[in-house]
Amino acid sequence: MFFKSGKKNGFEGGGIVLFESVEEAMSGERALKAAEIENRLVAPPPELRRGCDLALEINLVEKPAVERLLRSRQAHFIDILPMKGDAELLQVVKVTDFGEALMVKAGNMKLTFDKTSGVVLNISGGGCPDIPYLHARMLGVPLEEAPRPKEMGRTLCALMLDRAYEQSLEIRKNGNG
Structure with missing residues (x-):
């Protein structure tokens, strides 16, 4: 028996990649898309902003792969954090x-x-x-x-x-x- 999430495409999110600049966020997005790792460009909640007002939402279970890929492509990021509790990403x-x-x-x-x-x-x-x-x-x-x-x-x-x-x-x- 298989259990399905309520999400349509299997993108669970739950993790957020923070960047220092817009250019770095765009570079990170391109690197992950090229590697076919699902992500969404988002505006992080104010309490998580640390640099620029853009971040990438990722499937948290893919955090190790995302870290390795971004480091290998010199796509500099500040941190990858889990979304806590009821914190919501702002609708872009x-x-x-x-x-x-x-x-x-x-x-x-x-x-x-x-x-x-x-x-x-x-x-x-x-x-x-x-x-x-x-x-x-x-x-x-x-x-x-x-x-x-x-x-x-x-x-x-x-x-x-x-x-x-x-x-x-x-x-x-x-x-x-």
Whole structure:
């Protein structure tokens, strides 16, 4: 007899990898994905923040493998901790429906697109130096044709805009916008 968890894809989480900088968090995410180790980029609870406002959620049972892999790839991390008690990771992506448009908010970045055409109507938030450039490149372009923010930007704002972009594409693919 097998017992299944309530989670859909088997990703249990329970562990969090903390980083000093956004670049290190992004490097860690790429290294784990390349090794097919499940992880999610998250905002850690305030009491666990130690460097940057990004962390990776991992399956805690994979902690030794994650440590070995990150060290072997020189992906520097501060610590890998278990989530304690009822501490919850902060939701990184939120969606707001404005009727004819959807706004997808990831962290401090917002991407608004037309639900019918998929055209990017607005990008706002952040305050990072690469956002005006990304705004100029993406505004008025259908999501499916727009460039990936994380391929053109180098800041936390660009990374969060990329998360909003990914979620927007997923919404369009599923016919919800």
